Amino acid sequence: MDDTIHVRTFARFRELFGDGLEIAVAAPATVRSVAAELARVNPAGARELLDGEGNLSKSVIVMVNRERVAGAGREDVPVHPGDEVAFYPPVAGG
Amino acid sequence: MAGRHRDLSDRDRERYLRQIPLVGEEGQENLLNASICIAGAGGLGCPAALYLAAAGVGHIRIVDDDVVSMSNLNRQVLYGEADIAKSKAGIAAEKIRSLDPGIQVEPRDVTLTEETVFPVTEGMDIVVDALDNYPARYLLNAVAQERGIPLVHAAVSGYFGQLLTVLPGRSACLQCAVPNPPAGNPPPVLGVTAGILGCMQAGEALRILLGDEPLAKDALVVWDGKTGSWEKIRVRRDPGCSACGRGKNNG
Ligand SMILES: [Zn+2]
Numbered sequence: 001m002d003d004t005i006h007v008r009t010f011a012r013f014r015e016l017f018g019d020g021l022e023i024a025v026a027a028p029a030t031v032r033s034v035a036a037e038l039a040r041v042n043p044a045g046a047r048e049l050l051d052g053e054g055n056l057s058k059s060v061i062v063m064v065n066r067e068r069v070a071g072a073g074r075e076d077v078p079v080h081p082g083d084e085v086a087f088y089p090p091v092a093g094g
Numbered sequence: 095m096a097g098r099h100r101d102l103s104d105r106d107r108e109r110y111l112r113q114i115p116l117v118g119e120e121g122q123e124n125l126l127n128a129s130i131c132i133a134g135a136g137g138l139g140c141p142a143a144l145y146l147a148a149a150g151v152g153h154i155r156i157v158d159d160d161v162v163s164m165s166n167l168n169r170q171v172l173y174g175e176a177d178i179a180k181s182k183a184g185i186a187a188e189k190i191r192s193l194d195p196g197i198q199v200e201p202r203d204v205t206l207t208e209e210t211v212f213p214v215t216e217g218m219d220i221v222v223d224a225l226d227n228y229p230a231r232y233l234l235n236a237v238a239q240e241r242g243i244p245l246v247h248a249a250v251s252g253y254f255g256q257l258l259t260v261l262p263g264r265s266a267c268l269q270c271a272v273p274n275p276p277a278g279n280p281p282p283v284l285g286v287t288a289g290i291l292g293c294m295q296a297g298e299a300l301r302i303l304l305g306d307e308p309l310a311k312d313a314l315v316v317w318d319g320k321t322g323s324w325e326k327i328r329v330r331r332d333p334g335c336s337a338c339g340r341g342k343n344n345g
Pocket residue numbers: 266267268269270271331332335336337338339
């Protein structure tokens with residue numbers, strides 16, 4: 001029985017957190033608790049994943065099971081064991 | 095396509111000898127008669143302009159309000175130390191003309207604003223978003239939507255880059271894909287990262303002109319130069335998008 005959440009990361013987040021992570025979070029898990037767990041185990045990465053108040057940075061793109069979750073309530077989207085959560089920080093330079 | 099139609103000449107047949115087997119004579123003629131606006135003549139715009147010109151795109155408009163500075167030279171490959179303090183649009187146009195005097199190159203030394211973005215995109219078949227900030231990128235995206243012009247977006251930071259191709263009415267737009275821009279100072283950029291993404295932009299523009307499906311339609315195509323991999327992050331059209339959805343008339 002798969003009781004962990006698969007985390008995928010892209011670009012800078014792959015460099016900071018690694019990719020293909022299996023993380024365990026207490027049920028009921030949400031996008032917020034998954035991000036918080038990533039930040040807990042990697043404080044250096046936390047500065048780019050979370051904002052000053054500990055919320056997920058607004059610009060970070062989040063997908064649950066490869067579907068984008070967006071908008072104000074996205075951190076409360078539930079995540080179940082076996083689900084995949086992906087994080088990508090869009091870039092700006094030219 | 096602006097101006098009078100240009101047929102393939104003997105010179106064109108020779109110049110594009112190694113390319114016509116791929117794109118066909120008709121495809122090559124499409125390129126010769128196409129007009130592309132490159133917004134931003136920096137790390138992305140320089141390689142995009144070079145490769146579009148080399149491929150035979152007949153009319154290139156280069157938009158940039160900046161002058162060349164020493165710290166540009168690690169990635170803005172159209173410029174050298176002798177160009178410092180000169181207009182990027184002007185120098186870029188000069189260099190492109192020297193590579194192929196047959197191309198119509200139009201430098202526009204203007205800042206993109208709500209007033210200038212409309213005339214700057216006039217008559218264009220494709221716009222290339224090679225800008226360095228999201229407010230200007232969103233302006234260009236909105237006008238491309240309004241005019242129905244395909245837009246090829248790229249952005250870079252460090253070893254990483256992203257590509258998105260927008261076909262108005264047929265795909266997600268930049269605002270759908272990146273609704274909240276990242277904050278912070280101009281990022282460090284490795285020249286080759288900008289080179290890779292600028293070339294990808296040129297490739298997407300050529301695909302559109304040749305009638306092929308773009309690689310980055312409804313997907314952020316992400317380059318990871320640390321691991322040497324490309325990933326596709328699927329993007330859906332947001333029905334409430336302020337640029338392409340029902341939010342667009344609400345200011
Ligand atoms: Zn949109």
